[in-house]
Amino acid sequence: MITMKSVGQGIPKMDALAIATGKPVYTQDLVMPNTLVVKVLHSPYAFAEIKAIDTRKAKKLSGVECILTYEDVPKVRFTVAGQSYPEPSPYDRLILDKVVRYVGDAVAIIAAVDEKTALRAMKLIKVDYEIFEPVLDFETAMGHASIVHREQDLYTNFDIGMEQAKNIIATHKVEVGNIEAELKKCTVIVEETYYTQAQAQGMMETYRSFNYLDHMGRLVVISSTQIPFHVRRTLARALQIPESKIRVIKPRIGGGFGGKQTLAVEFFTAIVTWKTGKPAQLVYDRTETFSCTSSRHAMRLKVRLGADQAGVIKVVDIEGLSDGGAYGEHSSTTFGAAGEKALILYNKTTAARFFGHAVYTNKMPGGALRGYGATQATFALESTLNKLAEKLHMDPTKIRLKNIINEGENYFTKPDVILGSSTLDRCIIKGKELIGWNEKYPRKDLESGKVRGLGMAVTVQGSGIAYIDTAAAEIHLNSEGSYTLMIGSTDMGTGSDTILAQFAAEVLETTVDKFIVYAADTDVSPYDPGSYASSTTYVTGMAVVRAAQDLKAKIIAKGAKLLEVLPEQIEFDGTVMKTLNSEKTLTLKKLAESILVGPGHEQLVGTGSYGSPVSPPPFIAGFAEVEVDKGTGKVDVVHYVAVVDCGTVVNPKLAKIQVEGGIVQGIGMALYEDVRYGPKGKLQTNSFMQYKIPCRKDIGSIDVVFEPSYEPTGPFGAKSIGEVVINTPPAAIAHAIYNAVGVTVTKLPITPEKIFMAMKH
Amino acid sequence: MQIDVIMNQKQLSLSVAADEFLADTLRRYGFLSIRKGCNTTCCGLCTVWIDDKPTLSCSVLSARLQGKRITTIEGVEQEATEFAKILASEGAEQCGFCSPGFIMTVLAMKRELVHPTEAEIIHYLTGNLCRCTGYLGQMRAVRTYLRGMHP
Numbered sequence: 075m076i077t078m079k080s081v082g083q084g085i086p087k088m089d090a091l092a093i094a095t096g097k098p099v100y101t102q103d104l105v106m107p108n109t110l111v112v113k114v115l116h117s118p119y120a121f122a123e124i125k126a127i128d129t130r131k132a133k134k135l136s137g138v139e140c141i142l143t144y145e146d147v148p149k150v151r152f153t154v155a156g157q158s159y160p161e162p163s164p165y166d167r168l169i170l171d172k173v174v175r176y177v178g179d180a181v182a183i184i185a186a187v188d189e190k191t192a193l194r195a196m197k198l199i200k201v202d203y204e205i206f207e208p209v210l211d212f213e214t215a216m217g218h219a220s221i222v223h224r225e226q227d228l229y230t231n232f233d234i235g236m237e238q239a240k241n242i243i244a245t246h247k248v249e250v251g252n253i254e255a256e257l258k259k260c261t262v263i264v265e266e267t268y269y270t271q272a273q274a275q276g277m278m279e280t281y282r283s284f285n286y287l288d289h290m291g292r293l294v295v296i297s298s299t300q301i302p303f304h305v306r307r308t309l310a311r312a313l314q315i316p317e318s319k320i321r322v323i324k325p326r327i328g329g330g331f332g333g334k335q336t337l338a339v340e341f342f343t344a345i346v347t348w349k350t351g352k353p354a355q356l357v358y359d360r361t362e363t364f365s366c367t368s369s370r371h372a373m374r375l376k377v378r379l380g381a382d383q384a385g386v387i388k389v390v391d392i393e394g395l396s397d398g399g400a401y402g403e404h405s406s407t408t409f410g411a412a413g414e415k416a417l418i419l420y421n422k423t424t425a426a427r428f429f430g431h432a433v434y435t436n437k438m439p440g441g442a443l444r445g446y447g448a449t450q451a452t453f454a455l456e457s458t459l460n461k462l463a464e465k466l467h468m469d470p471t472k473i474r475l476k477n478i479i480n481e482g483e484n485y486f487t488k489p490d491v492i493l494g495s496s497t498l499d500r501c502i503i504k505g506k507e508l509i510g511w512n513e514k515y516p517r518k519d520l521e522s523g524k525v526r527g528l529g530m531a532v533t534v535q536g537s538g539i540a541y542i543d544t545a546a547a548e549i550h551l552n553s554e555g556s557y558t559l560m561i562g563s564t565d566m567g568t569g570s571d572t573i574l575a576q577f578a579a580e581v582l583e584t585t586v587d588k589f590i591v592y593a594a595d596t597d598v599s600p601y602d603p604g605s606y607a608s609s610t611t612y613v614t615g616m617a618v619v620r621a622a623q624d625l626k627a628k629i630i631a632k633g634a635k636l637l638e639v640l641p642e643q644i645e646f647d648g649t650v651m652k653t654l655n656s657e658k659t660l661t662l663k664k665l666a667e668s669i670l671v672g673p674g675h676e677q678l679v680g681t682g683s684y685g686s687p688v689s690p691p692p693f694i695a696g697f698a699e700v701e702v703d704k705g706t707g708k709v710d711v712v713h714y715v716a717v718v719d720c721g722t723v724v725n726p727k728l729a730k731i732q733v734e735g736g737i738v739q740g741i742g743m744a745l746y747e748d749v750r751y752g753p754k755g756k757l758q759t760n761s762f763m764q765y766k767i768p769c770r771k772d773i774g775s776i777d778v779v780f781e782p783s784y785e786p787t788g789p790f791g792a793k794s795i796g797e798v799v800i801n802t803p804p805a806a807i808a809h810a811i812y813n814a815v816g817v818t819v820t821k822l823p824i825t826p827e828k829i830f831m832a833m834k835h
Numbered sequence: 836m837q838i839d840v841i842m843n844q845k846q847l848s849l850s851v852a853a854d855e856f857l858a859d860t861l862r863r864y865g866f867l868s869i870r871k872g873c874n875t876t877c878c879g880l881c882t883v884w885i886d887d888k889p890t891l892s893c894s895v896l897s898a899r900l901q902g903k904r905i906t907t908i909e910g911v912e913q914e915a916t917e918f919a920k921i922l923a924s925e926g927a928e929q930c931g932f933c934s935p936g937f938i939m940t941v942l943a944m945k946r947e948l949v950h951p952t953e954a955e956i957i958h959y960l961t962g963n964l965c966r967c968t969g970y971l972g973q974m975r976a977v978r979t980y981l982r983g984m985h986p
Contacts, residue, residue: 771961
């Protein structure tokens, strides 16, 4: 093992002190004086057509700059999903449409000199709606009398199995082997249907965007986004202006969790500035963030598992249905990801299948949220596996050890893909030991009358999107011998800027403090698809490694030239270049100074790009110990153990926080977080009063341990960590509750009522 | 209307609307560490001190603060940075958006509670939500800070 100086060090984030002590670094802090305040009038109805809209009174109000309705926007449909072009999401949106498809859909854009005026103007807008019967239950959406998208100009870039007239956004099917024939050979078959709820991202900084025209008349967009380059491309289409007229700058981001992989507000401010020539800003408040953006896709997943007597899983069959909401962004891909991740994990099978649909309903659209389908699939698959273990009288840890994919083995559904790295077996063994499985499983009655139960689940995610997303990086050598690392990815609190600098520092044999990291500005940053799909450490990371190697070679070549020797005759330790016999030396500082003066010199810049043919999965084994009150059904997670294989742990401190944060988000999803709608489709959970995210009192102890593997295709052996960490809690906690009180709750969240009612019956 | 306050240890005259909340006044006057994360006084992001007591600035009318002492994180920079360094050494600031409000509550707690228990610390800080860290790293930082230890 090579000892590394930067990779593997738990150094603090480079921007830590600025963001922690409240320096003005976020989007809203950068707004210039005399910026128009933009507000959006949202639809009160789940499904309606605007028959008439009267803005005359509102426009007359002093201080109102512009009011836009569906008549004032380009008639070209687009998707707000931030994905690489051509996006697999349907082009089913307009900036403002004549038809509104959920409570909260945009009806009009109001821009005024201040917030009060904008709100007063909003009240003066009169809208006549023709109300339609909404599609609110996703299980009845297919073939419903109401068709959510009737328009003729809806467009998909390629065939995703859309059937517009049946409210089907996408159809997905992966099948290997003959399911029914193989099931007949199984001695044990278990089947169960699960429901995973919509979950809100709940990042602390709500959606916001601010923009102005620069001295060249170009539109400068400053936005809290995970996807600056996709924002530029999508805005160009939505506004029907050339991409070259748009510059997107991403400042510090107050959390994203996938929410900011969708353009929630950018086009509202952009169109105001484009039409008025004036700076404009929009800050969604918490209510709008909850009700007019996106949430996790709710899904129904029916799982069948077949196994032989020895507990070898022969068949995995999952039929799914996903609630896409009013627009189809991320629908086909989250659904596909659910299938892909579920079918990776157990590869001793003889048949496996994942199939089903994503459907339109008249609710807020589904979008990206940490875990992106894998979270939903993990709950269903792992819960069924726990049921199978019970039926076979097998220990749940042992049945997994027998069936999981191991390093060097191929995927069952993609036989040409070999798993390059995994320590999942060790993760299971370690977690079992740390939670005290052998002593405590399955339950312990406490003197208080409460019961403690243990449960577990394992999971995978990917690292970037294979064959699609490609990132680039650039490193400049500065005159004092420091470096500027230019990237287009987004650090939304994960610490990715620091981690990428750690890679560069490792290659260039220096320290992170020698780096300025600049991200991201579409005018100057190299292209990056953005930070999603757990790609930054892995995909952008490899681009950074390549850029650093390129620059290092250039430094050595230039140094050799100045020392009048061949590059092979030089050793570079990050600070000084020496000839092998140590006769001649040249410091990096001296080199850096000299190359910027005089004829024949050049600035040294290293560049690198990377797109991966594989998406190596990180793994986690999650173990929950819960305490259930038999009198009320209330559950406390007293202890959670997560053992993680994310390849090389690049920064143990930042990785640990990622895991802890993800586990807590998963606990919220398991037990109480629930995006709920009223009978007419109005969101009921539109504030932190109704939508409960975990607070400090909801957390028991969480142990996080790493079992590093070495991913051969990753930067210094690293894989991703951002998303995988949210996947295990729902299944592990459901299992622990079952072991404690013998009830199975298959519909998330597992609230005290559901447990109590199940115990009663 | 005009109110006179002691803003971060200095006399300051603020011009405020009758229905304006302190969080908005402060941002308008350039105290940009103030952030708002909810509409319902339950996230703790906008926490400042009024007469040294941690208070949600999103729900206090500025007009009521005549003669009061208002302290934001800009006014206790050295102390805040000292704790922020400990927080950062745990990696527990993450996106940082909730950090100023959280830090103001931690510093107030250190002044108010004598040898607090774990449960008392958690109780004191419960009003400060965080979606990134899962709270455990923040707690490690708080414990280190209260022990007077530095990274």
